[in-house]
Amino acid sequence: MFGPGSRFHAFFNDPRWALAIIRATVLEAAHPQVGAALVDSSTFVTHPWRRLRNTLVSLQRMFGADDEVRHREAARLNRLHTRLSGTDARDRPYDAMDPEVRAWVVATVFESSVTMCRLSGQPLDQTTMEQLYAEFRAYLAALDGDPGRLPATVQEFWPYFDRVVEDELENTEAMRVILYKLFDHLPAPPLLQGLPTMWAAGRAIVGPLIGVITVASLPEPFRRRAGLPEMPGAQTLMQSAYLAAGLARFLPDGLLQTESVAKLLTLSPDSDDPRARTIGALRDRMKRAGALVRLLVPLPPEPEADGATEPPWRAEEFFAAVLDQTGDGYVDWPDLAAMAREIAGRLDLDEPEETRLYDAFAGWWRELQAALDTDGDGRVSAREYAAAVPTLAGPALIRVAEVLFDVTDTNGDQRVDAHEYRALFRRGFRRDMPGTDGTYARGAFVRDFLSFMSGRTRSTPYDPLFADA
Structure with missing residues (x-):
């Protein structure tokens, strides 16, 4: 169920999984309890790269082959979620330890992984799908101690998923933030903070596209009920994005490692890691190119670090x-x-x-x-x-x-x-x-x-x- 031979391990380094995880996160945030917890306690808007790294580390620990590491991580996650409870804007209680809510979070990742394969033209066969589902139920069992919160079989899972989508999901504030604010205002990762103009120019194009692609991939009944607008051509754009990401399977093995990419993005520019010095030299060259970008893209200037000691905080x-x-x-x-x-x-x-x-x-x-x-x-x-x-x-x-x-x-x-x-x-x-x-x-x-x-x-x-x- 766990370790390098699992189906999850293969997906972890699949570029398509980035799109699937964004989709799963939106479906999680659309649940009223999850959405309220995110709005009240999460740092995913102000510190998204930190949150990404921590999530990846947690998933690696939970799906790794070391049982002791998995048990320690499950205990840590349970302590963390025990501290997340309260009431939402409509005075409805939420509790991150609610077993049904935790099962829904796991369900969204499984369903989005299956949808990812279908949209990229590589649908899972029944045997592979059942293996993947068993792994996610084992994950829930390791975390919660009760895999029975999810249906026992894949065949029973789909009616369960459709029921939650139809009866429980809402157009929550957290979901709207993810779709319409997070990527439009995504701060630069630490390694690219010295290139504000180029980051802003790229974000202005990619941010809205991610929102359009994600909305188009959501279950159609929920899109209708939540009033999520779908732009003309969004379905074609969404399928093209998944197909393009799927082509990465033809790249050499090991070229795209999720852990390596995440560590690189969150690498501090003044780190003593040798990669930081290499990329620092590359950034100097990119800054020169940034002068041309400023002429082409009408963005307000942003201050850049010059290596000098910064003034005290205001x-x-x-x-x-x-x-x-x-x-x-x-x-x-x-x-x-x-x-x-x-x-x-x-x-x-x-x-x-x-x-x-x-x-x-x-x-x-x-x-x-x-x-x-x-x-x-x-x-x-x-x-x-x-x-x-x-x-x-x-x-x-x-x-x-x-x-x-x-x-x-x-x-x-x-x-x-x-x-x-x-x-x-x-x-x-x-x-x-x-x-x-x-x-x-x-x-x-x-x-x-x-x-x-x-x-x-x-x-x-x-x-x-x-x-x-």
């Missing part, structure tokens, strides 16, 4: 780039929970370290709320933050720094060594690293964290940790 800029993780214009608990979630994922924390980290961020949220929430609405606006002292660094934030150091210092020697540093920041020590013994002392670590999180300094390792897309 309060509004720090609020938007760092504190407002969900991008809704406010800071509340989901934003700080997203920070804790990212750190816990990078360090692959188990209990009780993960709970210690979340508790520390929860304490910081209470401190921020008490100090900055002047209108008592339970959240902090950009105006409230800018009007207060943006260098706030009280006891709760100090506690966050101390806990972060503790969970990073895995060997407990009160210093962060090169291996521990890379696990958190995904890059090696900088040349200007404090200390002379090749480690990061507790005092320096805490001081740098407080300086960054209070908005006093930038261009630190924490920029890509919390601010990058």
Whole structure:
């Protein structure tokens, strides 16, 4: 069911799967409970590349051959989803641990994988389809402990899928964001942030096309009921996109590896990875070409990094780039929970370290709320933050720094060594690293964290940790 011999493993590096996953995500977001959780707690709009990398890592762990890794990842996902519950805009409860909702998420990926093959002219035969379905039911069993939330056979699956589409899916806010906002405003991945004009020019063309292709691929009854407009020629465009992606099967084996592509896109430009230096040289050449693009495409100029030390954060800029993780214009608990979630994922924390980290961020949220929430609405606006002292660094934030150091210092020697540093920041020590013994002392670590999180300094390792897309 798992490992290199599975059907899922073959799909994982299939370029068509990118289209299928976007389609599956839209179908997930159209479920009222999933849509509400995404709007309230997800960072997929403001940090899409970070979310993509984390999702791919999770899928690899769950579908890999190592049972112990799969069990640990399932436990981590369950702890994560246990923290996601609330009510939507219509006061309907949602819970990310709802078994029926979790089954629907798995169902959308299976159905979109089957649809992907059909639309690209390579429909799955019955035996292969049944094997793939068994793998997804095994995934649900590993995650939830009960594969029975999905029908037992492929034949029974299709009536189930049609019923959910017809009776439960809605035109949710999260679905509209994915279709009409996410790709039109997709921030550049870290590696391409030095080419803003060329990225904006490409995004202006590709973004709307992805939306059109995705809408055209959705089940026709749902498109009608949700009032999703379909442009003339959309079906032809959609089928052409799937067929073109399917031609990638003729490329040499190993040329397109999902993991390698994702790592490359999320590679920080100042990383010590040799690939970053190679692509840095390529970017210099592309910047020259960018001068020509500016003459042809009427886009507003955007600032480009010149390698010099950047000025301190402005309060509004720090609020938007760092504190407002969900991008809704406010800071509340989901934003700080997203920070804790990212750190816990990078360090692959188990209990009780993960709970210690979340508790520390929860304490910081209470401190921020008490100090900055002047209108008592339970959240902090950009105006409230800018009007207060943006260098706030009280006891709760100090506690966050101390806990972060503790969970990073895995060997407990009160210093962060090169291996521990890379696990958190995904890059090696900088040349200007404090200390002379090749480690990061507790005092320096805490001081740098407080300086960054209070908005006093930038261009630190924490920029890509919390601010990058």
